[in-house]
Amino acid sequence: MSIPDHLLPHLIAVxxxxxxxxxxxxxAIWRGRDTACLASVLHLYRKDWMRRLMLRDNRIADANVIGxxxxxxxxxxxxxxxxxxxxxxxxxxxxxxVSLLADLPFAQPVSRGLSEIKLLGLAVVFVYAFFxxxxxxxxxxxxxxxxxxxxxxxxxxxxxxxxxxxxxxGARVMxxxxxxxxxxxxxxxxxxxxxxxxxxxWVFMLVTAGVVLILYRRExxxxxxxxxxxxxxxxxxxxxx
Numbered sequence: 001m002s003i004p005d006h007l008l009p010h011l012i013a014v015x016x017x018x019x020x021x022x023x024x025x026x027x028a029i030w031r032g033r034d035t036a037c038l039a040s041v042l043h044l045y046r047k048d049w050m051r052r053l054m055l056r057d058n059r060i061a062d063a064n065v066i067g068x069x070x071x072x073x074x075x076x077x078x079x080x081x082x083x084x085x086x087x088x089x090x091x092x093x094x095x096x097x098v099s100l101l102a103d104l105p106f107a108q109p110v111s112r113g114l115s116e117i118k119l120l121g122l123a124v125v126f127v128y129a130f131f132x133x134x135x136x137x138x139x140x141x142x143x144x145x146x147x148x149x150x151x152x153x154x155x156x157x158x159x160x161x162x163x164x165x166x167x168x169x170g171a172r173v174m175x176x177x178x179x180x181x182x183x184x185x186x187x188x189x190x191x192x193x194x195x196x197x198x199x200x201x202w203v204f205m206l207v208t209a210g211v212v213l214i215l216y217r218r219e220x221x222x223x224x225x226x227x228x229x230x231x232x233x234x235x236x237x238x239x240x241x
Contacts, residue, residue, distance in 0.1 A: 010114065013201035014121070017208050021190050024212050025183070028219060037220050039182065041228050043175045050167035054150055062147050070140040073181055076188075077133035080126050087123045091116060115198075122194045129187035132180050139177035146170045189215060
């Protein structure tokens with residue numbers, strides 16, 4: 001079955017969009033295994049956090065940090081539901097949406113059916129974001145349970161190996177939750193790129209490539225990453241001869 005000529009650019013743009021999203025996600029995971037990035041460096045900080053957690057009796061601050069992280073995910077999950085409600089509302093008034101989009105500069109005239117497909121595609125992106133943020137919230141709940149079960153200072157019958165294993169396990173759960181949050185944020189980035197599809201498919205492809213470039217720079221070459229990787233030694237901390 002042949003594809004109509006006017007739909008072919010849109011199909012190419014969708015394939016390019018999926019390739020960029022899935023491809024960058026896999027690339028970031030693969031590259032992060034042996035290259036410093038935000039995810040890998042923050043995992044090391046979480047391991048330090050879990051080790052230091054077992055050296056103090058008062059862990060209220062640790063619980064508050066986990067609570068704040070969970071509230072961030074909750075905020076985005078709630079915001080995603082509002083966005084989805086707006087998309088569904090636009091689907092119910094697709095004729096008006098088509099007329100409004102036709103007035104945009106460089107906007108390509110499309111049929112009502114194609115506009116609805118674009119809105120459904122945008123909805124799929126934010127449905128995925130909602131599931132990642134909600135799963136992130138649950139994993140932070142698991143992390144809170146782990147923190148509550150951490151061995152106390154001086155607790156008998158707890159070996160150093162067990163404490164090390166707990167630190168590894170706790171940091172891993174924290175990083176898994178953070179990765180889900182990161183996936184949700186990426187969905188927002190690519191959701192913004194999907195908006196450009198309403199102009200025309202070629203702009204959609206260009207903006208999608210731009211989003212990949214922004215994500216790569218922020219995760220692998222950002223200034224904050226350089227600060228976290230390298231901490232300059234203060235003069236007072238330099239060894240004396």
